[in-house]
Amino acid sequence: GAGVSQSPRYKVAKRGQDVALRCDPISGHVSLFWYQQALGQGPEFLTYFQNEAQLDKSGLPSDRFFAERPEGSVSTLKIQRTQQEDSAVYLCASSLLGSNQPQHFGDGTRLSIL
Amino acid sequence: KQEVTQIPAALSVPEGENLVLNCSFTDSAIYNLQWFRQDPGKGLTSLLLIQSSQREQTSGRLNASLDKSSGRSTLYIAASQPGDSATYLCAVYSGNTPLVFGKGTRLSVIA
Numbered sequence: 148g149a150g151v152s153q154s155p156r157y158k159v160a161k162r163g164q165d166v167a168l169r170c171d172p173i174s175g176h177v178s179l180f181w182y183q184q185a186l187g188q189g190p191e192f193l194t195y196f197q198n199e200a201q202l203d204k205s206g207l208p209s210d211r212f213f214a215e216r217p218e219g220s221v222s223t224l225k226i227q228r229t230q231q232e233d234s235a236v237y238l239c240a241s242s243l244l245g246s247n248q249p250q251h252f253g254d255g256t257r258l259s260i261l
Numbered sequence: 262k263q264e265v266t267q268i269p270a271a272l273s274v275p276e277g278e279n280l281v282l283n284c285s286f287t288d289s290a291i292y293n294l295q296w297f298r299q300d301p302g303k304g305l306t307s308l309l310l311i312q313s314s315q316r317e318q319t320s321g322r323l324n325a326s327l328d329k330s331s332g333r334s335t336l337y338i339a340a341s342q343p344g345d346s347a348t349y350l351c352a353v354y355s356g357n358t359p360l361v362f363g364k365g366t367r368l369s370v371i372a
Contacts, residue, residue, distance in 0.1 A: 180359065188364055189265075189350055189362030189364045190305070195359060246354045247292055248310075250305075250360070252297075252305040254303050255303075
């Protein structure tokens with residue numbers, strides 16, 4: 148596709164439910180990043196993949212958060228037993244290789260936990 | 262730990278004005294600095310990327326400067342237009358850490 152595609156655009160879940168957010172990066176982009184953006188804040192790093200390898204997951208806030216990219220293309224961010232503080236916009240970005248090149252962002256998934 | 266601060270948090274200007282957005286960072290050992298634009302409900306669009314060895318980058322009406330030693334960058338927007346209204350985010354990359362973002366400056370250009 149022409150850009151980074153994220154789905155769903157909006158997700159409402161009840162506290163305690165599990166959710167899965169999908170990211171389709173730009174074709175050929177080796178690097179994939181997940182960010183969490185709270186209202187009125189800048190994005191905060193969650194995790195980084197190079198191909199299928201998860202090279203950095205230092206930003207994941209708890210062990211309820213899990214990300215994968217099994218074939219080095221599409222990535223899924225899963226949040227188990229959601230809590231209200233998980234409500235945020237989750238942004239995915241991809242780049243040709245690494246953070247030394249421009250990252251291209253999707254429009255995000257707005258997650259609301261009731 | 263790298264921290265990025267953007268001033269002002271919000272700015273409202275009449276159409277046609279030239280304006281400057283400021284970004285400062287605490288650790289000057291950076292590889293590059295990027296300026297992004299974010300429209301409401303949308304992702305981020307990269308505007309300019311300045312490598313640590315560069316002092317400025319220009320794209321159309323936008324000019325970004327970098328003073329690495331003082332930990333500062335500015336984004337200059339010439340002849341502002343209502344379509345420039347958005348949130349502008351600054352982010353730095355330090356090599357062994359992911360991008361660190363500021364909280365952004367929310368710009369409104371009034372016709």
